[in-house]
Amino acid sequence: MSRVISGVELLGAWASPYSIRVQIALNLKSIPYEFTEEKFYTSNKSARLLEANPIHKKIPVLIHDSKPISESLIILQYIDEKWSCNGPSILPSDPYDRAMARFWAAYVDDKWFPAFKELEKASRDEDRGAIIERIHEGAMLLEETFVKCSKLKAYFGGDSLGYIDLVLGSYLGFIELTESATGLKIFEEMRTPRLARWAQRLSLDDAAKDVLPDAQKLFEFYMMVRESQKLEQINFLLR
Amino acid sequence: MSRVISGVELLGAWASPYSIRVQIALNLKSIPYEFTEEKFYTSNKSARLLEANPIHKKIPVLIHDSKPISESLIILQYIDEKWSCNGPSILPSDPYDRAMARFWAAYVDDKWFPAFKELEKASRDEDRGAIIERIHEGAMLLEETFVKCSKLKAYFGGDSLGYIDLVLGSYLGFIELTESATGLKIFEEMRTPRLARWAQRLSLDDAAKDVLPDAQKLFEFYMMVRESQKLEQINFLLR
Numbered sequence: 514m515s516r517v518i519s520g521v522e523l524l525g526a527w528a529s530p531y532s533i534r535v536q537i538a539l540n541l542k543s544i545p546y547e548f549t550e551e552k553f554y555t556s557n558k559s560a561r562l563l564e565a566n567p568i569h570k571k572i573p574v575l576i577h578d579s580k581p582i583s584e585s586l587i588i589l590q591y592i593d594e595k596w597s598c599n600g601p602s603i604l605p606s607d608p609y610d611r612a613m614a615r616f617w618a619a620y621v622d623d624k625w626f627p628a629f630k631e632l633e634k635a636s637r638d639e640d641r642g643a644i645i646e647r648i649h650e651g652a653m654l655l656e657e658t659f660v661k662c663s664k665l666k667a668y669f670g671g672d673s674l675g676y677i678d679l680v681l682g683s684y685l686g687f688i689e690l691t692e693s694a695t696g697l698k699i700f701e702e703m704r705t706p707r708l709a710r711w712a713q714r715l716s717l718d719d720a721a722k723d724v725l726p727d728a729q730k731l732f733e734f735y736m737m738v739r740e741s742q743k744l745e746q747i748n749f750l751l752r
Numbered sequence: 753m754s755r756v757i758s759g760v761e762l763l764g765a766w767a768s769p770y771s772i773r774v775q776i777a778l779n780l781k782s783i784p785y786e787f788t789e790e791k792f793y794t795s796n797k798s799a800r801l802l803e804a805n806p807i808h809k810k811i812p813v814l815i816h817d818s819k820p821i822s823e824s825l826i827i828l829q830y831i832d833e834k835w836s837c838n839g840p841s842i843l844p845s846d847p848y849d850r851a852m853a854r855f856w857a858a859y860v861d862d863k864w865f866p867a868f869k870e871l872e873k874a875s876r877d878e879d880r881g882a883i884i885e886r887i888h889e890g891a892m893l894l895e896e897t898f899v900k901c902s903k904l905k906a907y908f909g910g911d912s913l914g915y916i917d918l919v920l921g922s923y924l925g926f927i928e929l930t931e932s933a934t935g936l937k938i939f940e941e942m943r944t945p946r947l948a949r950w951a952q953r954l955s956l957d958d959a960a961k962d963v964l965p966d967a968q969k970l971f972e973f974y975m976m977v978r979e980s981q982k983l984e985q986i987n988f989l990l991r
Contacts, residue, residue: 568859568893580848587854594847608833609819615826620807654807 521546524562524574528726528734530626531585532573534683538592540720541674542599586618589679601673610662614669617658618680625651626684629691645697649704655681656705663707667714674720682715686726690735693728760785763801763813767973769865770824771812772963773922777831779959780913781838825857828918840912849901853908856897857919864890865923868930884936888943894920895944902946906953913959921954925965929974932967 525532565581593603669677700708764771804813804820832842908916939947
C-alpha cells in the first residue's frame with residue numbers, strides 16, 4: 514500500500530506487542546497503511562524513527578498525514594477517535610466502561626506482563642515459583658474482567674475486538690513462547706476457561722490472524738538474539 | 753458537601769499531585785464532591801481504600817455513584833467524558849491534539865517529574881549536576897509544547913485549564929519545594945518565560961488556588977516525614 518494513497522505509515526517491528534496492537538487496530542478499522550520494519554538494534558535506530566519520536570526513540574510510531582504519534586496506547590485512542598466512523602469502536606461508549614477498559618489495559622502493560630520479563634530473568638526456583646503464582650493470579654483477575662466487560666460475548670469489547678483485546682492479545686505470541694519454554698499453561702481450560710477460548714478466537718480473527726507472530730518464528734528470533742549475546746535487545750521489543 | 757447530594761467522593765491526600773489534579777478537574781467542572789483524606793502510611797491504608805482499589809491500593813480513587821475509578825489520568829478522562837457538558841473540556845476536541853495532550857502528560861509523569869525524585873536521592877555532585885541538566889532540558893521542551901498547544905493563550909488547554917495544565921500544574925508545590933531546598937529556579941524568566949507566567953496564572957486560577965498546597969506547609973510536612981525516618985513514605989505520595 515502506498516504512502517501517497519493512505520497517508521498512514523507505521524514504524525514498527527513484527528515481533529513487538531506494542532507494534533502488533535496498532536496493526537490489529539488499523540485492520541479493525543480497515544485503514545490501509547504502509548508498514549516500515551524498524552531494526553531491533555539500539556545502535557541501529559533509523560534516522561526516520563529518531564526524527565519521528567525524538568523523546569522516546571521507540572517504535573511504534575504512527576505517521577498520519579506527516580504527523581507522528583507515539584506510544585501504543587495513545588496511538589490506539591487516536592485511531593479510535595480519528596476514524597470513529599470506520600468499523601467498530603475500540604473503546605466502549607459509556608464513560609465508566611471506558612475507564613475500566615483503560616484501567617485493565619494499563620494493568621496488563623504495567624503489572625501483569627512485566628512478570629513474564631521477571632520470569633525470564635529469574636534464576637532461583639523459589640523466585641520463579643512466586644512469579645508464576647503472580648502470573649496465574651493475574652490471569653484469573655483477567656478472567657473475571659472478561660466476564661464483566663464482554664457481557665459473555667466473544668471479546669472483552671463485546672462482539673468485536675476492543676481496547677483490552679488489542680492490548681492483551683498483542684502479547685499472545687510471547688505468552689505462547691513462555692508456555693513452550695517453561696511448560697506452563699497460562700490461559701488453560703481449568704483455571705481460565707473463558708480466556709482460553711478468547712485466545713483461540715482472537716488468533717483466528719480477521720484483524721489479528723496475519724499480524725500475530727508465528728510461535729516458531731518468534732522462538733527462532735528469540736534464540737538468535739539470545740545466542741548473539743544481545744539479550745538486552747529483547748527489552749527493546751518488550752518496552 | 754454530603755455524599756448523598758453529589759454522589760461523588762474522592763479518596764485522596766492533600767499533598768499528593770495525583771490527588772490534587774483530580775481536585776482541580778472536579779472544580780473546573782463545578783462538581784461538588786466529598787474529600788476523604790487518606791493517611792500517608794503504607795501500613796495504615798484504610799479498609800475503604802483497599803476495597804476501592806484492591807489492585808494498586810493507592811490514592812486517588814474517585815467513587816461516583818458507588819463505582820470506584822483509580823489511576824489519576826484515567827480519572828481525569830472519566831471526569832471529562834462523564835461531565836462533558838459541565839464547564840470547559842479537559843482534553844481538546846481534535847484527535848491529533850488529544851494525542852499530543854496525552855503524550856505530554858505522560859512525559860511529565862513518566863519522564864520529567866521522576867528526575868526530581870532522583871535529585872532528592874542523589875548524593876554525588878556530579879550526579880546532581882546531570883539530573884539538574886535533564887530537568888532544565890525537560891522544562892525547555894515543555895516551554896516549546898506550551899507554544900504549540902496553547903496557541904499563545906493562557907494555558908496549555910487554551911483559554912481554560914486542560915489535561916497538560918492539570919498534570920504539570922499538580923506538581924507546582926513539589927517544584928517550589930525543590931526550588932527552596934536547592935536554590936534552583938525551574939520555571940524562570942530567562943529560560944522558560946512562558947512557563948514562568950503560566951505557573952503564576954495557574955496558582956491564581958479559581959479551580960486550582962485552594963487546592964495547590966502551600967509551600968511552607970508542604971516543607972514542614974516533608975521535614976516531619978524525613979525526620980521520622982520514614983522517607984520512603986514520600987514515595988507513596990509521589991506515585
